Amino acid sequence: MGKVSLSGIKVVDVHAHPFSASKELETPVSFLRKLSLSVIPEMFSSIDRIEKHQPYPGSNMWIQLLLRSMSNYYGCEEDLKSIVDIRNKKAKDYSAYSIELFEDVNLVGTIMDFGYPQPPLNRKEFEKLCGTQVWEISRIEPVMTSLGKQNLSFDDFMEKYQNQLTRDLSKEEVVGLKTIIAYRSGLEVQEMNKEDAEKAYQEFLENDRSPAKAFRDYCFHIAMEACTKADKFMHIHTGIGDGEVVMTKASPSFLLDTLRKEKYKNTKVHLVHGGYPWMEEAAFIVSILPNVYMDISLQNPFTGHGVERIISQVLELAPFDKVMYGSDAFTVPEMNWMGVKLFIECFERVLNGWVEKDYMSAEKARYIGEMILYKNFEEAYQIKL
Ligand SMILES: [Zn+2]
CATH class of the missing domain: 3.20.20.140 (Metal-dependent hydrolases)
Known part of the structure; x- marks a missing residue:
């Protein structure tokens, strides 16, 4: 420090x-798409076949840092499925969730x-x-x-x-x-x-x-x-x-x-x-x-x-x-x-x-x-x- x-x-x-x-629940892929600056929709197509420790296809440092920060914030694994699960629960009240993040x-x-x-x-x-x-x-x-x-x-x-x-x-x-x-x-x-x-x-x-x-x-x-x-x-x-x-x-x-x-x-x-x-x-x-x-x-x-x-x-x-x-x-x-x-x-x-x-x-x-x-x-x- x-x-x-x-x-x-x-x-x-x-x-x-x-x-x-x-109002829609995010899937791992839909969430990745929302996070990306990229306008190429096929950039993130599937995360089904990735190996342990392999970065999600098309992801970059920004995505990596965000996923890590979110997993720290939620106290869960740094794994897209776990993160999106918690995220979907929290975002049911979208306003409360947004206010929580802004206040944080x-x-x-x-x-x-x-x-x-x-x-x-x-x-x-x-x-x-x-x-x-x-x-x-x-x-x-x-x-x-x-x-x-x-x-x-x-x-x-x-x-x-x-x-x-x-x-x-x-x-x-x-x-x-x-x-x-x-x-x-x-x-x-x-x-x-x-x-x-x-x-x-x-x-x-x-x-x-x-x-x-x-x-x-x-x-x-x-x-x-x-x-x-x-x-x-x-x-x-x-x-x-x-x-x-x-x-x-x-x-x-x-x-x-x-x-x-x-x-x-x-x-x-x-x-x-x-x-x-x-x-x-x-x-x-x-x-x-x-x-x-x-x-x-x-x-x-x-x-x-x-x-x-x-x-x-x-x-x-x-x-x-x-x-x-x-x-x-x-x-x-x-x-x-x-x-x-x-x-x-x-x-x-x-x-x-x-x-x-x-x-x-x-x-x-x-x-x-x-x-x-x-x-x-x-x-x-x-x-x-
Ligand atoms: Zn702008």
């Missing part, structure tokens, strides 16, 4: 997705992206389900898609789009907008060009998932302007995600030209997923731009043991007050729970390393822990817990 413990500190998760209370790790608040799953879940119901405070970010792409179905001229589209963003941002529970442009045309956003945007609008109308780059870039700028006016955050998906991502244009460095424009000097920006696997680029960007922040989500917890390395790497350059905790949890409460557990365990190791090397006192190390776990959120988002 090191000198620094982060136990007892409250936690705010600045990027996760809501889940619903599932002191997870008191989350910024939720209701853009996934679709159709969107209800915020109030989700708040009740897990007994935590929930703030919302509003995705711009579903707004674009629904307006795209109305047969509007380009100018009418843009007027309605802008009005809708303004309305979304005026809601108290909405702390910002979010874009997944990295999944469609990439982060190398160009300046607004109406003529090109109008041409690309046709491409978008034919297929709302097409790149339609000039059109998306145009919509991106309008969203940035709306956030600037409302003094709320623009969340930008950076780095990898699901298999659709435009991987060659997903690293945060592509955003730098846009973010350092004079007109966005006061715009608050939140780099979702901290650009993983290019988190040093995100760390550099938040170190030079006063209103740009990053979180460590998705990479936590889905890189498993990698979380320790990542925290250490991000904090090579990123100011301590620019980094926030996140998980990107998206299906079951165990993900939200494991996100916190793994992050705290890895963060304590990093902080204790610094204290052992005499880089700082244990008190300062714990304070940095508090900053990343909730204080930076309170400060950046101007929300007192």
Whole structure:
């Protein structure tokens, strides 16, 4: 045991997705599928023929760490069948189980992206389900898609789009907008060009998932302007995600030209997923731009043991007050729970390393822990817990 413990500190998760209370019993395979970032359904097909000590086919370190933590928590064998049996009993009262897990790790608040799953879940119901405070970010792409179905001229589209963003941002529970442009045309956003945007609008109308780059870039700028006016955050998906991502244009460095424009000097920006696997680029960007922040989500917890390395790497350059905790949890409460557990365990190791090397006192190390776990959120988002 090191000198620094982060136990007892409250936690705010600045990027996760809501889940619903599932009534079905899980089987070992269905449960594995829910835990996986993978969208290939055949990844986990059967666990019937595996040998003792053999990892479940398709499983990785994240799954291994989660199963081990769950077996410790339940006091059962580290065996999927035993774990899922207990889990099914506990999850009969889904809300009680979710609240138990959230309380176990002191997870008191989350910024939720209701853009996934679709159709969107209800915020109030989700708040009740897990007994935590929930703030919302509003995705711009579903707004674009629904307006795209109305047969509007380009100018009418843009007027309605802008009005809708303004309305979304005026809601108290909405702390910002979010874009997944990295999944469609990439982060190398160009300046607004109406003529090109109008041409690309046709491409978008034919297929709302097409790149339609000039059109998306145009919509991106309008969203940035709306956030600037409302003094709320623009969340930008950076780095990898699901298999659709435009991987060659997903690293945060592509955003730098846009973010350092004079007109966005006061715009608050939140780099979702901290650009993983290019988190040093995100760390550099938040170190030079006063209103740009990053979180460590998705990479936590889905890189498993990698979380320790990542925290250490991000904090090579990123100011301590620019980094926030996140998980990107998206299906079951165990993900939200494991996100916190793994992050705290890895963060304590990093902080204790610094204290052992005499880089700082244990008190300062714990304070940095508090900053990343909730204080930076309170400060950046101007929300007192
Ligand atoms: Zn997400």
